[in-house]
Amino acid sequence: EAGVAQSPRYKIIEKRQSVAFWCNPISGHATLYWYQQILGQGPKLLIQFQNNGVVDDSQLPKDRFSAERLKGVDSTLKIQPAKLEDSAVYLCASDKWGGTYNEQFFGPGTRLTVL
Amino acid sequence: KNQVEQSPQSLIILEGKNCTLQCNYTVSPFSNLRWYKQDTGRGPVSLTIMTFSENTKSNGRYTATLDADTKQSSLHITASQLSDSASYICVVSADTDKLIFGTGTRLQVFP
Numbered sequence: 001e002a003g004v005a006q007s008p009r010y011k012i013i014e015k016r017q018s019v020a021f022w023c024n025p026i027s028g029h030a031t032l033y034w035y036q037q038i039l040g041q042g043p044k045l046l047i048q049f050q051n052n053g054v055v056d057d058s059q060l061p062k063d064r065f066s067a068e069r070l071k072g073v074d075s076t077l078k079i080q081p082a083k084l085e086d087s088a089v090y091l092c093a094s095d096k097w098g099g100t101y102n103e104q105f106f107g108p109g110t111r112l113t114v115l
Numbered sequence: 116k117n118q119v120e121q122s123p124q125s126l127i128i129l130e131g132k133n134c135t136l137q138c139n140y141t142v143s144p145f146s147n148l149r150w151y152k153q154d155t156g157r158g159p160v161s162l163t164i165m166t167f168s169e170n171t172k173s174n175g176r177y178t179a180t181l182d183a184d185t186k187q188s189s190l191h192i193t194a195s196q197l198s199d200s201a202s203y204i205c206v207v208s209a210d211t212d213k214l215i216f217g218t219g220t221r222l223q224v225f226p
Contacts, residue, residue, distance in 0.1 A: 004158070040218065040219075041218050041219075042119075042204055042206075042216030042217055042218050042219055043159070043204075043216050044216075045213075045214070056213075091158050091159075093158070100147070100166055101146065101147045101164060101166070101208060103161060103164065104161070104214070105161075106158030106159045106160070107158050108156070108157050108158050109156075109157070109158050111156070
């Protein structure tokens with residue numbers, strides 16, 4: 001079974017520029033998550049999709065971040081314009097129902113550096 | 116406030132030694148507790164998932180315990196290997212399946 005794919009793996013941009021990340025979840029996983037992980041901290045949920053609908057985006061800074069999952073499969077996360085504090089690893093995860101709980105599988109992440 | 120705290124923040128051990136990582140949580144209502152291993156530059160990988168009724172679960176050299184009464188969990192690593200060097204994250208799932216992440220314990224295993 002192929003894992004969660006993300007690209008690019010690394011991105012360096014200057015502040016005020018825009019950037020986009022792509023995620024392809026595990027086939028058949030209906031739920032997709034985007035997390036932000038700042039160095040030395042645990043992941044913070046940005047947005048959760050169920051198929052192509054948003055379940056939770058309460059912690060997404062909507063003035064600069066946007067995400068979409070148009071066909072209920074791939075997803076993109078965009079930042080425009082980027083700030084220095086956006087430097088972090090952006091993790092995508094998808095999950096399947098295990099009968100008692102949802103087990104999340106994470107991608108390798110995209111490391112963003114904003115200069 | 117739902118919170119997950121881990122200790123120690125970092126740990127250095129010699130190859131072959133055992134170690135135990137701690138996790139305390141204040142999450143309600145509780146659904147399950149997970150331990151993830153995160154290698155540098157990689158996404159977290161699930162080690163164990165325990166529900167309320169389980170008090171111990173093993174995955175190879177990794178053994179997790181859960182005390183739902185005291186809201187504490189531990190992850191014990193037996194006969195550590197160099198490949199165990201990673202961050203270990205304790206994650207508690209609330210009844211809504213929302214995950215609350217700890218900040219992790221960074222483990223370094225030296226030869």
